[in-house]
C-alpha cells in the first residue's frame with residue numbers, strides 16, 4: 001500500500017467458526033453470517049479489490065482458530081491480504097506470515113505484550129501493522145477482555161519503535177453503519193507521520209470520500225489515511241465494491 005492520492009479499500013472478511021460473519025461493535029455473539037469466507041474474498045477480488053482484510057475472530061476471542069482455513073483463503077487469492085485476529089505470540093505470528101499474506105495486524109498484543117510487539121516490528125518492518133481499537137481515547141481489546149492504555153501514549157511509543165502503519169478503529173462504530181469517526185482519524189493523523197488505515201462504521205460512498213479527504217501530503221510529512229477497511233456496508237449492499245472504488249478513484 002503506498003501513500004498515493006487514492007484511498008485504498010480493504011473489504012473485510014471476518015471469520016468465525018468457518019463462516020464469514022459481521023459483528024456489531026466487535027462483540028462476540030453479535031454475528032450475522034455471510035457464508036463461505038473464500039467465496040466472499042473471491043467476490044471482492046473479482047470486483048476489483050487490491051487488498052482483503054482477513055480476520056480470525058475465533059483466534060481473537062480465544063474460542064479456537066480458523067488458521068488452516070485462512071491460510072487456504074490467502075493462498076487462493078491473487079490480491080494482497082492483511083491478516084488479523086489473535087496474532088499475539090511467536091507461533092501465531094510465524095503461522096500468519098507463512099500464509100504469504102502481505103502483512104499482519106497485531107491487535108491487543110500491543111497493549112499486553114509491548115516488548116514482543118517491538119521485537120516483531122524490528123524483525124518484520126512493514127509487514128507489521130498495529131491495530132489501535134479505541135473507545136474515546138482509551139485502547140480496547142475487541143477480541144480480548146483486556147482494556148486500558150491511552151491511545152496517544154501507545155502511538156508515541158510505537159512510532160519510536162518504528163511501527164509503519166496503524167489500523168485505527170472506533171469500536172463503537174464498528175459494524176454499526178453509522179459512519180466513521182472522522183475526528184478520531186484526524187487526530188491520529190495529526191499525532192503520527194505513519195500511515196493510517198481507517199476501520200469501522202463506513203456506511204456510504206460519502207463516508208469513503210470523507211475518509212479520502214484525510215489522505216496526507218508527502219510534503220507535509222504526514223502520510224495521513226491511506227486505506228479504509230469496509231465490512232458491513234458491502235455485505236448489507238449499501239453500495240457495491242465497484243461503486244466504492246469509483247468513488248475514491
Ligand SMILES: O=C(O)c1ccccc1NCC(=O)[C@H](O)[C@H](O)COP(=O)(O)O
Nearest residue numbers: 012084085142143174175200201231232
Ligand atoms: O480485526 C480484528 O482483529 C478484530 C478482532 C476482533 C473483533 C473484530 C475485529 N475486526 C473487525 C474488522 O476489522 C471489521 O471488519 C472492520 O472494522 C469493518 O467494520 P465495518 O465496516 O463497520 O463493518
